[in-house]
Amino acid sequence: MKKIDVEICFGTTCFVLGGSHLQELENSLDNDLKEKINIIPQNCLGLCKNENYSQAPYVKVNGQIIDRATIEKVINKIKCEINE
Amino acid sequence: MSNIKLTSNLNKQVLVKIIQAFDSDDFPRSTYQIPFKMRPKHSDPLYRCCIHKERAAIRERVIAGLGFSVAEDDHEKLLSQYAVDALERNELAGEVLTAIDTACKGCVPVRIHVTDMCQGCVAQSCVASCKFKAIKIENSKAVIDTDLCKNCGKCISACSYSAIARLRVPCEEVCPVKAISKNDLGVVEIDFERCISCGSCVSGCPFGAIHERSQLIDILQAIKSDTPVVAMIAPALGGQFPEPVGKLATALTRAGFTHVVEAAEGADLTILHEAEEFIERSKEGEPFMTTSCCAAYRELITKLVPELEKYVSDTPTPMHYTARIAKDRFPDCITVFVGPCVAKRKEGLQDPYVDYVMSIEEMGALFVAKHIELSECEDYEFSVPSSTEAREFAITGGVSHAVGTAAPENANITPFCIDGLDKKAIALLKSFAGKGVCNQGNLIEVMACQGGCVGGSSILNTPKSAEVKIKAYGAKGQSIRRILETV
Ligand code: SF4
Ligand code: SF4
Ligand code: FES
Numbered sequence: 002m003k004k005i006d007v008e009i010c011f012g013t014t015c016f017v018l019g020g021s022h023l024q025e026l027e028n029s030l031d032n033d034l035k036e037k038i039n040i041i042p043q044n045c046l047g048l049c050k051n052e053n054y055s056q057a058p059y060v061k062v063n064g065q066i067i068d069r070a071t072i073e074k075v076i077n078k079i080k081c082e083i084n085e
Numbered sequence: 086m087s088n089i090k091l092t093s094n095l096n097k098q099v100l101v102k103i104i105q106a107f108d109s110d111d112f113p114r115s116t117y118q119i120p121f122k123m124r125p126k127h128s129d130p131l132y133r134c135c136i137h138k139e140r141a142a143i144r145e146r147v148i149a150g151l152g153f154s155v156a157e158d159d160h161e162k163l164l165s166q167y168a169v170d171a172l173e174r175n176e177l178a179g180e181v182l183t184a185i186d187t188a189c190k191g192c193v194p195v196r197i198h199v200t201d202m203c204q205g206c207v208a209q210s211c212v213a214s215c216k217f218k219a220i221k222i223e224n225s226k227a228v229i230d231t232d233l234c235k236n237c238g239k240c241i242s243a244c245s246y247s248a249i250a251r252l253r254v255p256c257e258e259v260c261p262v263k264a265i266s267k268n269d270l271g272v273v274e275i276d277f278e279r280c281i282s283c284g285s286c287v288s289g290c291p292f293g294a295i296h297e298r299s300q301l302i303d304i305l306q307a308i309k310s311d312t313p314v315v316a317m318i319a320p321a322l323g324g325q326f327p328e329p330v331g332k333l334a335t336a337l338t339r340a341g342f343t344h345v346v347e348a349a350e351g352a353d354l355t356i357l358h359e360a361e362e363f364i365e366r367s368k369e370g371e372p373f374m375t376t377s378c379c380a381a382y383r384e385l386i387t388k389l390v391p392e393l394e395k396y397v398s399d400t401p402t403p404m405h406y407t408a409r410i411a412k413d414r415f416p417d418c419i420t421v422f423v424g425p426c427v428a429k430r431k432e433g434l435q436d437p438y439v440d441y442v443m444s445i446e447e448m449g450a451l452f453v454a455k456h457i458e459l460s461e462c463e464d465y466e467f468s469v470p471s472s473t474e475a476r477e478f479a480i481t482g483g484v485s486h487a488v489g490t491a492a493p494e495n496a497n498i499t500p501f502c503i504d505g506l507d508k509k510a511i512a513l514l515k516s517f518a519g520k521g522v523c524n525q526g527n528l529i530e531v532m533a534c535q536g537g538c539v540g541g542s543s544i545l546n547t548p549k550s551a552e553v554k555i556k557a558y559g560a561k562g563q564s565i566r567r568i569l570e571t572v
Contacts, residue, residue: 011327013336013459017449019094021546042327044460054453055098055123 005038005082007075008061012045020058022072029072038079092293093446093543098123099146100301100450106168107305108454113165116151120144120164133191142187149296152303154183171302181282181298181430184273189294192267193252196236199227202248214243259289261507262389281384283506283533284427284542297427297543300441301451307419307441308341315411316342316443317404319424320349321479321538323558324551325445326459330558334465336457337423337448344415348422349471351407352378352478352487356565358400360491363498363528371396373523375514376484378402380428381533382506390511393518396529403478404429408438414468423448425479425541428533444543473562479538480552485530491565501526505535 009023027040048059048066056068062078102123106115120140124130133139145155147164151171205225212220212227219233220240227240227249241249256265256273264279265286273294275286286295307314316337323330334345355378366374377383377398386393408420421441422433433442443451452459474487485500492498501523503510514531517523534540539551546554 013326013449013457014453016326017446017453017545018097021550024547024550045458049453050456054101 002037005063005079006041006061007038007079008041008043008046009070010044010046010048010057010059010061011042012049014045014049014054015058018054018057020070023058023060023070023075026072026075030076034076034079034083037083092291095143096146096150096293096296097446097450097453099143100150100299100447101454103147103150103301104305104451104454107302112172113168116147116168117163117165119147138187142185145185145187146296149183149185150299150301152177152298152300154179154298155185155296156183168302172306174303177298177300177303177434180275180277180280181427181434182275182280182287183296183298184275185292185294185296186272188292189267189273189290190271191292192271192290192294193254196252196254197229197234197238197240198250198252199229200248200250202246203227203244204246204248206246208245210243210245211240211249214239256286256290256295259285261285261511262385265295279388281381281388281506281533282426282428282431283381287427287542297430297444299447300430300443301447304421304441304443305341307421313343313415313418314341315344315346315415315418315420317346317348317351317407317411317420317422317439319422319429319479319538320347320352320403320476320483320555321425321541321544321551322423322445323476324479324539324554325544325546328459328462329464329554331464331466332459332462334467335462336452336459338465339457339462340451340455342421343418344411345465345467346407346411346414347467347471347475348403348407348424349475349478350467350469351405351410352403352475353472353565354406355400355403356472356474356484356487356491359398359488360496362398362400363488363492364496367496367527372521373517373527373529374398375529375531376488378478378484379531379533380432381426382531384428384431385506385511385533390515390518393514396518402432403475404432404439405436408436412438425538425544426534427542445541445545446543449545471562472565472567473559474565476559476562477555479555481532481535481537482530483537484532485528487565488528498528499526500528500530503529503531504537505540506531506533 046059049057058070060067060070060075063082067074102119106112109115120143123143124136124139130136130139148155151167203226217233217235219230221228254267262279264276268274337345363374375397404422411420419440421443422439423443425445430442433439474490477483481504482502489498536548539548
């Protein structure tokens with residue numbers, strides 16, 4: 002099966018608005034999930050521009066945008082992708 | 086353990102809006118609009134019952150962000166007027182912390198609470214246990230009359246079903262010196278005769294109700310003027326972003342600062358003097374010495390544990406030395422210390438060489454508001470590089486290690502670290518002062534925040550990740566011993 006891409010934005014805006022927690026994502030996953038994903042740290046994804054900074058931090062799971070991202074939200078999305 | 090919470094996101098967003106308002110054509114008008122822009126008509130409330138409540142809480146956050154005390158707000162004064170007043174003031178007078186009334190009122194109103202586990206039993210042991218006649222049985226359920234309840238907790242142990250619980254008030258619980266409490270009106274009060282500015286309540290309140298009164302507007306005005314403005318960055322800054330500190334310094338210049346100096350440069354002087362002082366003191370037969378750079382610890386001594394005073398090092402802090410270096414190197418400049426804690430803001434207000442203090446969150450908000458992306462910044466060349474030891478000041482153990490390294494080997498330094506000033510640590514320090522001995526070591530390093538300054542109340546990165554980055558940066562520096570040889 003093709004691995005699921007998890008792009009985490011570590012751009013400045015996302016990091017300031019709470020993105021630093023997402024560094025813990027890998028440690029919060031069980032081995033089973035870990036094997037199914039590719040974690041890709043990114044610089045600014047370009048989603049924070051203009052008024053949208055208030056929705057930061059951003060993560061993309063297989064290209065789908067998660068705003069106000071938390072570890073829980075990301076894990077849920079990964080599970081959805083696996084089940085599809 | 087982490088101090089970074091989503092509550093502080095709201096604060097940071099408000100700060101971003103304030104900075105953007107300052108940069109707009111009409112600062113007072115844009116400031117007035119902030120609560121309405123953040124919660125527009127027909128939008129869904131995010132945390133509260135309705136957008137009007139949220140707007141009221143945002144309004145109070147703006148007041149604190151402009152540098153004013155929310156306790157002194159009369160609810161009538163318009164934010165536009167606050168904005169005008171912020172431009173006109175010369176300095177922040179009074180205390181640096183302020184509580185957001187409307188946010189705090191959402192937190193537990195009473196302490197003792199009857200839960201659903203109440204069986205309405207025949208024994209009614211709770212009613213009997215209450216000396217203040219505060220418990221009645223209504224519709225087969227115990228009910229507490231909050232006017233009569235004195236929070237003694239007798240009923241909690243009396244109930245055989247464990248149906249009565251004490252609700253925790255988070256800020257009261259985290260404060261190590263009993264300086265904060267929720268009053269009868271349901272709003273928090275800080276006793277500033279006791280408060281040591283440790284910032285625990287700022288990170289501990291789940292509603293983000295305790296705020297620092299910001300000096301952002303003063304700093305933005307300084308940047309706009311023709312005077313050179315120097316950012317003095319605390320060693321903790323080295324761990325706050327994925328990018329190295331050189332890029333962060335460049336980002337600060339893009340935000341408008343003229344020069345950037347590492348407070349680690351001043352820390353080098355603190356290390357050298359503190360090592361000398363230690364040797365002198367031990368020659369005079371003193372049993373131990375404590376470090377002096379943590380401002381919250383120093384406030385604790387002055388306000389609550391004066392008997393420790395004579396054991397505290399007299400050496401000035403890195404912030405003080407750095408500010409003197411900056412004033413010397415860049416004549417007539419305005420100095421702004423950028424750091425992770427409330428206590429340094431307090432220290433800065435009292436130090437004639439430090440003009441303003443900016444928290445790390447405020448700096449982050451500045452980058453967001455001005456669209457500064459660190460990965461796009463080039464490396465900044467600091468005019469004087471700092472030592473490895475000074476760079477690691479922000480991590481518990483760093484200060485005592487540095488002093489130990491700078492002192493000659495026969496100084497026999499045995500360091501002992503107080504990692505976080507909680508109630509237990511304060512009792513321990515008191516016992517050292519009382520007995521005049523400390524068996525654990527002769528150089529006591531005190532850090533009010535757990536983990537050191539990387540655990541301060543306005544951090545952006547997790548302390549763990551920050552520590553890794555700071556150590557990597559430290560490893561690239563020269564040892565303080567090399568600097569010693571060249572002095
Ligand atoms: S934790 Fe304290 S300051 Fe925060 S809302 Fe509750 S009572 Fe108020
Ligand atoms: S800053 Fe520290 S000492 Fe002051 S009220 Fe808050 S927790 Fe207590
Ligand atoms: S910093 Fe994350 S989208 Fe721009």
